[in-house]
Amino acid sequence: MTTQGPGQVASLTELDAAVADCRACPRLVRWREEVAQVKRAAFRDWDYWGRPVPGFGPEDAAMVIIGLAPAAHGGNRTGRIFTGDRSGDVLYAALHELGLASQATSVSAGDGMRLRGVRITAPVRCAPPENRPTPAERDTCRPWLARELQLLRPTLRSVVVLGGFGWQALLPVLAATSWRLPRPLPVFGHGAVVRLPATDSGPELSLFGCYHVSQQNTFTGRLTPAMLCQVLGAAAEAAGLRPRDDVPEPPDG
Incomplete structure (x- = not known):
């Protein structure tokens, strides 16, 4: 188990470190560690991370992708x-096209990638067998996402959810944080947009739905780069981020 729970962390840096130590879901722990040992032949020379994966992006992000x-x-x-796989190739290429990422490809944690005003995260932090977390695993992981959004609350203005699983996982988090959900609950769909009023006298949140950037969607044309850029661009504007602005280059070294 973690040495710090979600409620004990005071910053996203602390949260990311605590997430990486989590061992709360036995099935996911076994699977992620087995994969890290067996490896894929193409990556046999890699030293796999084999742990829960924290979110990525600045601590003052105005936009979150889930x-x-x-x-x-x-x-x-x-x-x-989203680093080192085909889904990430599509996502980061779109963010770079919009001026929200410093480069178009994300291949490793040390490749110099920088995001501008955007943080990327997930409702489940461990790789699940067949890409299918159980409802219990989703719910066990929920406090991490809730705390992440709480810490981002001062700057957060928009959220893009990639796929129906993330949408369903996020709604109870939003309701328990700082925003009021409409009734009936909003239904996921590509291009869906929902404005959520705040319950803490802060600004509203703009919620966007987008098909997931999985190969099942991108290889079949269900989700095209243009469709993805359209949703991400709208969410960036809702967050006060101007698409296609220059992204500062990472510092030398």
């Missing part, structure tokens, strides 16, 4: 969400 869970040979290998 996926599903790390990929077994992507985030579980590299230690960074």
Whole structure:
């Protein structure tokens, strides 16, 4: 188990460190560690991360992108969400096109990638077998996402959810944090937009739905780069981020 629970951390840096130590779900622990030992042949020379994968992006992000869970040979290998797999290739290329990422590809945690005003995270932090977390695993992981959004609350203005799983996982988190959900609850759909009023006298939150950037969607044309950029661009504007602005280059060294 972790040495610090979600409620004990005071910053996103502390949260990310605590997430990486979590061992709360036995099935996920076994799977992620098995994958890290057996490896995929193409990555046999890699030292796999094999732990829960924290969120990625600045602590004052105005926009959050929420996926599903790390990929077994992507985030579980590299230690960074949506990094080292085909889904990440599509997502980071779109963010770079919009001026929200410093480069178009994300291959490792040390590749110099920087995000501008955007943080990427997931409702489940461990790679699940067959990319299918159980409802119990989703609910066990929920406090991490809730605390992450609480810490981002001063600057957070928009959220993009990639896929129906993330949408369903996020709604109770939003309701328990600082925003009021409409009744009936909003239904996931690509291009869905919901404005959520705050319950703490703060600004509202703009919630966007987008098909997941999985190969099942991108290879079949269900989700095209143009469709993805359209949703991400709208969410960036709602967050006060101007798409296609230059992203500062990472410092030398």
